[in-house]
Amino acid sequence: MPEDILVDIKKDYVLSKLRDGERIDGRKFEEFRRVEVKTGVIEKAEGSALVRLGNTQVVVGIKMQPGEPFPDTPDKGIIIVNAELVPLASPTFEPGPPDETSIELARVVDRGIRESEAVDLSRLCIEAGKSVWIVFVDIHALDDDGNLLDASAIASIAALMSTKVPASRFGLGEDFDLPVNDFPVSVTSLIVGNRFLVDPSRDELSVGNTTLTVTVDRNDSIVAMQKSGDYLLSENLLDQIIDASISASKKMREEVLKQISKA
Amino acid sequence: MSRPDKFIINGKRLDGRLPDQLRPIKIEVGVLRRADGSCYIEMGKNKVVAAVYGPREAFPRHIQDPSKVVVRYRYNMAPFSVEERKRPGPDRRSIEISKVSKEAFEAIIMKELFPRSVVDIFVEVLQADAGSRTACINAASVALVDAGIPMKGMLTSVAVAKVDGVLVLDPMKEEDNFGEADMPFAFLIRGGKIESIALLQMDGRMTRAEIKVALNLAKKGAMEIYNLQREAIMKQFVEEGEENA
Amino acid sequence: MRRIVLPGDLLSTNPKLAGHGTYVEGEKVYSRIIGLFEQTDNSIRVIPLKGKYNPSVGDTIIGIVREVTSNGWNVDINSPYQAFLPVSENPECKPGKKLNEILDIGDAIIAKVMSIDPRMRVTITMKDKVCRAIRFGRIVAINPARVPRVIGKKGSMIKLIKSELDVQIVVGQNGLIWLNGDRRKVAIAEEVVYLIEEEAHTEGLTDRVGEFIRRRKNVQTG
Numbered sequence: 268m269p270e271d272i273l274v275d276i277k278k279d280y281v282l283s284k285l286r287d288g289e290r291i292d293g294r295k296f297e298e299f300r301r302v303e304v305k306t307g308v309i310e311k312a313e314g315s316a317l318v319r320l321g322n323t324q325v326v327v328g329i330k331m332q333p334g335e336p337f338p339d340t341p342d343k344g345i346i347i348v349n350a351e352l353v354p355l356a357s358p359t360f361e362p363g364p365p366d367e368t369s370i371e372l373a374r375v376v377d378r379g380i381r382e383s384e385a386v387d388l389s390r391l392c393i394e395a396g397k398s399v400w401i402v403f404v405d406i407h408a409l410d411d412d413g414n415l416l417d418a419s420a421i422a423s424i425a426a427l428m429s430t431k432v433p434a435s436r437f438g439l440g441e442d443f444d445l446p447v448n449d450f451p452v453s454v455t456s457l458i459v460g461n462r463f464l465v466d467p468s469r470d471e472l473s474v475g476n477t478t479l480t481v482t483v484d485r486n487d488s489i490v491a492m493q494k495s496g497d498y499l500l501s502e503n504l505l506d507q508i509i510d511a512s513i514s515a516s517k518k519m520r521e522e523v524l525k526q527i528s529k530a
Numbered sequence: 531m532s533r534p535d536k537f538i539i540n541g542k543r544l545d546g547r548l549p550d551q552l553r554p555i556k557i558e559v560g561v562l563r564r565a566d567g568s569c570y571i572e573m574g575k576n577k578v579v580a581a582v583y584g585p586r587e588a589f590p591r592h593i594q595d596p597s598k599v600v601v602r603y604r605y606n607m608a609p610f611s612v613e614e615r616k617r618p619g620p621d622r623r624s625i626e627i628s629k630v631s632k633e634a635f636e637a638i639i640m641k642e643l644f645p646r647s648v649v650d651i652f653v654e655v656l657q658a659d660a661g662s663r664t665a666c667i668n669a670a671s672v673a674l675v676d677a678g679i680p681m682k683g684m685l686t687s688v689a690v691a692k693v694d695g696v697l698v699l700d701p702m703k704e705e706d707n708f709g710e711a712d713m714p715f716a717f718l719i720r721g722g723k724i725e726s727i728a729l730l731q732m733d734g735r736m737t738r739a740e741i742k743v744a745l746n747l748a749k750k751g752a753m754e755i756y757n758l759q760r761e762a763i764m765k766q767f768v769e770e771g772e773e774n775a
Numbered sequence: 776m777r778r779i780v781l782p783g784d785l786l787s788t789n790p791k792l793a794g795h796g797t798y799v800e801g802e803k804v805y806s807r808i809i810g811l812f813e814q815t816d817n818s819i820r821v822i823p824l825k826g827k828y829n830p831s832v833g834d835t836i837i838g839i840v841r842e843v844t845s846n847g848w849n850v851d852i853n854s855p856y857q858a859f860l861p862v863s864e865n866p867e868c869k870p871g872k873k874l875n876e877i878l879d880i881g882d883a884i885i886a887k888v889m890s891i892d893p894r895m896r897v898t899i900t901m902k903d904k905v906c907r908a909i910r911f912g913r914i915v916a917i918n919p920a921r922v923p924r925v926i927g928k929k930g931s932m933i934k935l936i937k938s939e940l941d942v943q944i945v946v947g948q949n950g951l952i953w954l955n956g957d958r959r960k961v962a963i964a965e966e967v968v969y970l971i972e973e974e975a976h977t978e979g980l981t982d983r984v985g986e987f988i989r990r991r992k993n994v995q996t997g
Contacts, residue, residue: 339531367629370622378733382711479730489741492713492732495629497636499718499726502745509738566827585827585855596894640798640807643829645895647855675781678826678920680807682798683783720805721785760781763809767779767824767976 278473285459291470297511299454299466299519304421304526306429314430314445318422321468322412327404327422329430329445333393333437334401344391344399348377350406350419357411373406375493376420379451379482380404382490386427387446393439400432402445413469416480420453421519425527450524451490452516453482456508458498463508465515479505481512485520489513533708537693543705549698552688552751557668557762559676567677569762571669574702575659580669582677584649593648598641600648603632605666607655627663634667634687634716634728640680649679660706661689667716667729672759683720684759685728688751689713690744692734697744699751711736715748719756724749777813779976780806780821787819796821810920811976824976828854828919828949830897834888835905837914837951843875850884853919853949856895860886864900867908883909885945885953905945912943912955915965917972919950924975925968932971932981939988940964963991 284291294300300321309315314329336343350373354360365373380386391400404427406419430445457467458477467478477496484490489509494500534544542548553574562568565581588594605627609615620628632651639649651674653666667687674681691701692711706712711734717724736744780786786797787804797819798807806812810821830836830852838850838858847861860878862868867877878884885907889900901907917925925946926933936944942956942964952968954961967984974980 365622367625370625371629374622374626382733382735484735488735488737489732490735492730493630494727494730495633497633499637499728500730501726505727505730505745506742509741513738567825587855587857644855645893647895675809676825678808678823680798680826681782682800682807683805684781718783720783721803763781764779 274473277470281471281474282459285462290464292468296463297465297515299417299515300468302421302519302522302526304425304523306425306527312426313433314426314428316422316425316429318418318425320414320418320421320466322410323414323418323469324408324410325415325418325422326407326409327419327426328407329426330403330405331400331430331433331445332403333398333439336392336396336399340388341396342392342399343388344386345401346377346380346386346388346404347401348373348380348404348406348423350376350408352408352411352415356408356415360408360411371493371495372416372419375416375453375480375482375491376404376406376423378491378493379420379453380423380427383449383451383482383484385424385447385449385451387448390446391432402427402430411469413467413472414455417453417455417466420451420482421523424450424452425523428527449484450520451482451484452519453480453491454512454515454519455480456512458496458500458504458508461501461504463504463511465511479508481509483513483516487513487517531704531707534704537698537705537709538696543693543698543702545702547698549696550747550750552700552754553702555755555758557672557758559672559762559766565673565677567673567675567679569669569672569676571665571672573659573661573665573668574700575657576655576662576665577657578653578655578662578665578669580651580653580666580673582649582651582670582673582679584677584679585644585647586650588646588648594646597645599639599644601632601636601639601641601651602648603628603635603651603653603670605631605653605655605663607658607662611655611658611662627666630729630731631663631667631670631716634685635670635674637728638682638685638718639674640682643680649674660701660703661714663687664689664700664714664716668755668759672763675763683718683725684756685716686719686752686756686759687714687716687729688748688755689715690748690751692736692740692744697740697747699747710734711740713741713744713748715745715752717749717752719752724752777811777976777978779809779824780812781809782807784812786812786821792817792819794818794820796823822923823920825918826920828852830854830856830858830888830891830895831948832888832891834948835885835903835945836888836899836949837883837885837909837945837947837953838899838949840878840880840882840884843878843880845874848874848878850886850899852897852899853916853951854897856897858886858888858897858899860884860899860901864889864898864902866902878908883914883953885909885947909953912953913961913965915952915954915968917950917952917968919948921972921975922946922948922950924980925952925971927981932984935981935985936964936967936988939985939992940967959995963988963995966991
């Protein structure tokens with residue numbers, strides 16, 4: 268977009284609106300942008316979801332295949348999360364192996380899924396010690412208008428919820444729904460001074476890369492946290508953000524479930 | 531290693547510690563000749579060494595920032611540092627750790643004093659034993675002081691885990707591997723007090739209330755470690771003075 | 776012994792007194808480096824014990840030529856920043872003489888810092904009586920933070936070394952020191968410099984240095 272040259276001007280605009288207690292798009296401080304979730308968009312994948320969060324777009328595809336279990340968990344399936352921030356998604360993404368930002372994104376999304384035990388890995392055993400289902404969660408960024416992380420997390424869980432285990436393809440019986448028991452929602456806030464803005468847009472992120480992500484499960488327990496960016500966080504602000512994240516996650520979960528069930 | 535049945539027996543952890551006790555710590559400053567600043571730390575069985583080079587000219591030119599210093603942090607595990615040999619080179623975990631650690635230091639180094647240059651922080655884990663990333667940050671913090679880099683204050687790092695529903699300070703290997711949650715922190719300490727959080731991560735499952743308890747436990751542990759960091763740094767000068775007393 | 780402070784140590788609640796080595800945040804003065812705390816009536820400062828040389832205009836420095844360009848020389852001044860010596864600032868320049876014949880890669884010079892732009896591009900000059908190309912003598916390098924001790928209050932330490940050993944000594948603010956004179960006396964001077972570097976933070980150093988020099992001289996003559 269030609270406006271990238273205006274980054275510094277945008278930053279001033281965001282900050283001046285903040286001084287008036289407002290966000291540039293009129294949202295409340297704890298409000299997510301409008302979310303749109305479509306599952307089953309990639310028929311060749313075992314599961315998939317396209318998510319639009321504001322103008323940010325991410326597609327997640329789930330591929331599954333039998334493989335060897337990890338030695339210390341011989342009867343549990345394996346989840347592998349990878350994120351590709353491909354160049355088409357942003358003028359600042361360069362081709363090449365994953366950089367620290369995409370690695371961090373994948374690992375934080377992974378943590379949310381894993382620690383909430385959203386996928387029941389014990390139901391993914393084919394033959395203990397020899398063969399289990401490997402679930403590849405591949406995040407493909409399409410358009411970075413800020414907060415790819417939360418969009419990716421939503422797309423990942425939505426894709427998993429719509430995944431069918433391709434047992435028949437491998438002669439392992441009938442296909443079955445991937446068992447998904449929880450719906451972790453990651454809530455990322457941009458921190459500016461002693462304020463925080465949930466689900467920052469790219470324009471808001473022109474102020475800085477200083478964020479805190481809190482991932483919350485269905486029972487309001489926190490399953491992952493990640494402070495990212497070069498800033499110092501006060502205990503007071505941390506408290507406020509955790510509170511806001513818990514309530515924002517509830518709203519997001521409700522909205523996404525509504526959209527998925529309608530489909 | 532197999533999962534222990536219980537982590538806390540009669541109020542004591544598997545290695546005999548109470549929930550709010552740190553593992554033994556040893557800190558040595560100025561251990562490397564070539565580096566501008568250096569520090570060796572043992573925390574439990576972690577053995578890490580940190581070296582700081584800089585500020586120095588930034589190469590290649592394109593990484594230079596005309597208005598401030600660029601901070602680089604490389605967390606690396608030696609192949610022999612863990613039970614099963616680790617292939618040399620950065621893996622995804624090391625890259626993430628390097629990123630969040632770098633950011634913690636970027637928040638306290640006075641970057642505007644050295645435009646167009648770079649401060650390199652290299653930390654090598656020679657032996658890993660749960661909490662290596664916190665040991666590395668503690669070593670790097672001391673190495674930065676040893677290198678004379680201007681900073682807002684010092685960083686001290688420690689982790690808290692949850693095992694058998696109990697929050698424990700400075701987790702050991704079994705607690706780290708099989709625990710219900712793991713939360714590393716790094717704090718900026720200024721004026722002798724913990725002021726703010728420079729690094730924060732969590733994975734596992736914790737309630738809001740538990741997070742608060744964990745934070746206070748971490749703060750207590752961090753103050754103890756900070757005093758050890760100070761002592762180690764001051765030791766270099768006291769010794770020299772005593773020789774001539 | 777003066778109190779040693781570390782980054783983040785609270786020094787005062789009076790921001791007006793904040794001096795070198797400190798910073799102010801929220802009406803409080805903190806140390807930003809490891810150093811010796813010094814308080815006078817109108818200032819609080821921290822004298823650095825460690826750290827790279829950060830050039831200041833007017834500093835006398837010793838540098839090593841790293842590159843000859845079309846209009847001057849790029850000089851390593853033991854700092855995160857290289858310095859530039861323009862042709863116009865080198866009195867040895869004569870028309871017709873090639874630049875690398877005047878100063879070549881590896882040559883050492885005594886120069887002064889003339890100007891520093893906001894991007895920390897440093898320009899040096901040799902138009903001052905202390906400046907010259909170093910063609911003889913010995914150069915030693917110490918931690919630049921210890922230089923003030925080698926110079927001493929109002930140059931007292933340098934005067935002591937000069938008078939006791941009868942050597943020429945030029946101390947660069949960047950930690951490089953040039954010594955010239957009788958070979959054995961220069962050797963003692965070098966030892967003295969390292970002694971000062973190691974004990975810079977202690978008291979009574981001037982006396983101990985005097986003692987040290989006398990002992991060494993006795994050993995040499997005895």
